[in-house]
Amino acid sequence: MVAVCQYNSMPDEDVATMRHYLRRHNIEVKFVLNEIVRPVLEQSKYRNLLPLFVCRNILLVSPETRAREMLRVLKGIPQVNLLGACIDDTILSRQGVENFAQLPSLEASQGQTVGALALLPSQTSSLLQRGPSLLTALLDEHIRQLRDTGTPGEPPQEQGKGNH
Numbered sequence: 088m089v090a091v092c093q094y095n096s097m098p099d100e101d102v103a104t105m106r107h108y109l110r111r112h113n114i115e116v117k118f119v120l121n122e123i124v125r126p127v128l129e130q131s132k133y134r135n136l137l138p139l140f141v142c143r144n145i146l147l148v149s150p151e152t153r154a155r156e157m158l159r160v161l162k163g164i165p166q167v168n169l170l171g172a173c174i175d176d177t178i179l180s181r182q183g184v185e186n187f188a189q190l191p192s193l194e195a196s197q198g199q200t201v202g203a204l205a206l207l208p209s210q211t212s213s214l215l216q217r218g219p220s221l222l223t224a225l226l227d228e229h230i231r232q233l234r235d236t237g238t239p240g241e242p243p244q245e246q247g248k249g250n251h
Contacts, residue, residue: 088148
C-alpha cells in the first residue's frame with residue numbers, strides 16, 4: 088500500500104507521534120521531494136499518481152493493506168490530508184480509500200461465502216427428501232382408508248344402494 092498525503096507544517100513532536108502511531112501498524116512515513124519523485128513516477132506503474140504531487144507531500148508505505156488503521160491515525164492529524172493511494176495495484180481516491188477501509192476482511196468474506204455455499208446442499212437435500220416423505224404419508228393414508236372400508240381384495244361397500 089502506498090498512500091499520498093498533503094503535508095502541512097507541524098511541530099516535530101507531532102511528526103514523531105504520528106510516525107509512532109503509524110509504525111505500530113507497520114506503516115512507514117516517507118518525506119519526499121516532488122522534484123525527485125515526479126521523474127521516477129513517470130517511468131513506473133504509479134504514473135497515474137503524478138497529479139497528486141503538486142505540493143509538499145509525504146508517502147505512507149506499508150507492505151500490507153492497512154487502510155483502516157491509516158485512516159484512523161490520520162483522522163486525528165489535520166495537518167496531513169490523504170489525497171489518494173495505490174492499494175493492491177489499484178489507484179484509489181480519498182473516497183475510494185475510505186470505502187475500501189469499510190470492506191470486511193478477506194477472512195470474513197471467505198467465511199460468509201463458505202457459509203452461503205454450505206447452506207445450498209442442505210436446502211437441496213431437504214427439498215429432495217420432501218417428495219419421498221409426502222409419498223410415504225399419502226400411501227399410509229391410502230392403506231388406512233383401505234383398512235377402514237374393508238379388505239384390500241374387495242371393493243368398498245357403497246351405502247345407500249340396493250342389491251340388483
